Amino acid sequence: MTTTDTRGAPQRNPVLPSWIRPLAIPTPFVVGPVNAYLIEDEPLTLVDTGPNYSVACSSIEIALAGHGRRLEEIGLVVLTHQHVDHLGLAATVKARSGAELAALEPLVDFARDCRASIAKEGEYQARVMELHGVPEETVRTLREISAAFTRFGASVEISRPLRDGDTVELGRHRLRVEHRPGHSPTDTLFVEDDERVAFVGDHLIGHISSNPTIQRPPRGVADPYRRPPALISYLASMARTFDLEVDLLLPGHGEPIVDHRQLIDHRRRLHRRRMNRIERELTAKPRTAHSIACTLWDDVPLTQTLLTLSEVLGHLDLLIADGRAREVEVRTGLGYIAA
Numbered sequence: 001m002t003t004t005d006t007r008g009a010p011q012r013n014p015v016l017p018s019w020i021r022p023l024a025i026p027t028p029f030v031v032g033p034v035n036a037y038l039i040e041d042e043p044l045t046l047v048d049t050g051p052n053y054s055v056a057c058s059s060i061e062i063a064l065a066g067h068g069r070r071l072e073e074i075g076l077v078v079l080t081h082q083h084v085d086h087l088g089l090a091a092t093v094k095a096r097s098g099a100e101l102a103a104l105e106p107l108v109d110f111a112r113d114c115r116a117s118i119a120k121e122g123e124y125q126a127r128v129m130e131l132h133g134v135p136e137e138t139v140r141t142l143r144e145i146s147a148a149f150t151r152f153g154a155s156v157e158i159s160r161p162l163r164d165g166d167t168v169e170l171g172r173h174r175l176r177v178e179h180r181p182g183h184s185p186t187d188t189l190f191v192e193d194d195e196r197v198a199f200v201g202d203h204l205i206g207h208i209s210s211n212p213t214i215q216r217p218p219r220g221v222a223d224p225y226r227r228p229p230a231l232i233s234y235l236a237s238m239a240r241t242f243d244l245e246v247d248l249l250l251p252g253h254g255e256p257i258v259d260h261r262q263l264i265d266h267r268r269r270l271h272r273r274r275m276n277r278i279e280r281e282l283t284a285k286p287r288t289a290h291s292i293a294c295t296l297w298d299d300v301p302l303t304q305t306l307l308t309l310s311e312v313l314g315h316l317d318l319l320i321a322d323g324r325a326r327e328v329e330v331r332t333g334l335g336y337i338a339a
Contacts (some may be wrong), residue, residue, distance in 0.1 A: 002037075014248055014258050015196055019173065022250070023063040025050030027085045028152065031208075034085045035252050036060065037199060038067060042171030043075025046099070047199045048192065048252065051152040052088035060089070072097050078168060078175070080201025081105035081184045082110050084118065084153040086252060091156035102160035102168060104179060107186045114153040116318070123145040124216035125306060127224040131333035132313065133288025136183060138305055145303065162188070176200075181242060182234025183210040185218045189241070196247040203259060204241060205251045208236070213310040225334075231314025232321065238264050253266040264320065275315040279324055286328050286335030289313050 016022065019020040021038035027050065041044035041098035050056035061071055079087050079154065088102075090111070094101050110117040122143055129139050162168070164179035168190065178189040180203045190199040202210050212230035216222045216288050242264045257263060281292050293300070293308040316336050319325035326339050 007139050011041055016248075016256065017197060017248075019069050020197070020250070023060060023088075025056045025059050025063070026053075027051050028030035028053060029032075029054065029085055031253055032221065035250070037250060038064065038069065039170065039173070040067075041173055043100075044069065044073050044076050045076040045078065045170060046082065046093065047078050047250075048080055048091050049077060050085040051085045052092065052154040053152055056089055057092060058244065059215050060093075073319055074099045076168075076170075078199075079107060079158075079188070080190070080199065080203075080252060081187045082107055082117075083184060084114075084149065086201060087114070087156075088112060088154060090153045091154040094156055096302065100160055101156060102162055103158045104177070104188045105161040108158045108161050109187070110218065111156050111158050114151040114155045118150045118153055119147065120222070121216045124222045124224065125214050128214045129290070129306065129309060131224050131256065132309060133290035133301055133332055133335075134305060138302060142305060143300060153207075154204065158263065167309075168247075178240070178244075180237035180291070182212045182230055182237045184213075185215050185228070187237070191244065191246065193245070196245065198244060198246045198249050200241075200249045201252045203232065203251075204249060204257060204267075205253050206257045206263065207254045209270065211307050211310055212314055214313065227303045227313070229314070229317040229321075230310065231271070232317055234314075234319075235268070238267065261268045271315070271318075274311070275318050277317045278312060279319055282319075282325055282336060282338040284337055286330050286337050288332065288335050289316060292316075292336070 019040045023036040024033045025036050026033050034050050037047040054256055077090055077093055077099050126139050126143050137192055162177045166177040168175040171339055173192050175190040178191055180187045183202045186258050187203045212234040215230050217228055242261055250262050289309055289312045293312045316325055324339050325336050329333050
C-alpha cells in the first residue's frame with residue numbers, strides 16, 4: 001500500500017493538542033502499526049480502528065486505559081478510508097460501544113459486506129495484472145495471498161454516510177470532511193479549521209510515499225480496460241491538500257507532518273522523475289507495464305508485484321495525458337509505446 005521514500009521533508013516532533021490522543025495499533029502487515037486517534041470531546045470520538053485482529057483489539061483497549069478510557073465509552077467512530085488496517089475493527093468497536101459510525105458515502109456498500117468487497121477488489125486487480133503482462137502463475141499466487149487478508153476485515157453498517165464538504169459536529173470541535181481519492185477511492189480528510197489540524201489517514205505520510213494502487217471503481221462496471229487513473233486522481237488530491245491552511249497533519253502511519261507543502265512538493269518531484277524515467281523505457285515497439293516494472297525494479301519480491309505495476313501504470317497514465325505515450329493492443333493484452 002505504500003512505498004519507501006526516505007528523502008521526504010524533514011519533520012520535527014510536534015506536541016499534539018491536548019484533545020487528541022494518538023493510539024499506535026499493531027497490524028500483521030509490512031507497513032507496521034497504524035495510527036488511530038482518540039478525540040477527547042462529546043461524543044468521545046475515535047478516528048480509525050485498526051484491523052480485525054486480536055492483538056490490535058487488546059492494544060486499543062490498553063491504549064485507551066492509559067488515557068483513563070474504555071472501549072465502551074466511544075460514542076463516534078470516523079473512518080479515513082477502506083483499507084482493513086484502518087476499518088477492520090470497526091464492527092467490534094461498534095458492537096461493544098454502540099457508537100455511531102461515520103464514513104464517506106462510497107464506503108457504505110464496501111463496509112456492509114467487507115470481506116466480499118475485498119474479494120471483488122482482489123479479482124479486479126488480478127484481471128488488470130493479467131491484462132498488463134503479469135504471468136498467470138504470479139497472479140494466482142497473489143490472489144491466494146490477498147484472500148488470506150480478508151479475515152482482517154469485518155462487515156459493519158455505517159450509520160452516518162458523509163459527503164465532501166460535510167461537517168462532523170462535536171461538542172467543542174468541528175471536523176470538515178474532505179474527499180481525497182488516490183491512495184484509495186474513499187480517502188477522507190477530517191479537518192479542524194480552528195485548531196489548524198487535519199486527520200489524513202494514508203493520503204499523506206511523512207516517511208513513505210502513499211501508493212495509488214490499481215483500484216476497482218466503487219460503483220459502476222469494473223472494466224479492467226477502463227481502469228480509474230489513480231495517480232492522476234492522487235496528484236489532484238495532493239494539490240487540494242497543498243492549499244489547506246493547517247499546521248499539523250496526523251497520518252495513518254508514522255509521525256505527524258508539520259510542513260505538508262514542503263512534503264507535497266517533494267512528492268511531486270518524485271513523481272516527475274519517475275515519469276521521465278519510465279518514458280525513457282518506451283520505444284516504437286510496445287512494452288507491457290509489467291515488463292517496464294521488471295526493468296525498473298529487477299529484484300522485486302513477488303508480494304510487491306501489484307505495487308510496482310500500479311506505480312508504472314500511474315505514470316503511464318500521466319504520459320498518455322501529456323501526449324508522450326500511447327496505449328496499444330498486444331497479444332497478451334495492453335502495451336505502451338512512445339507517442
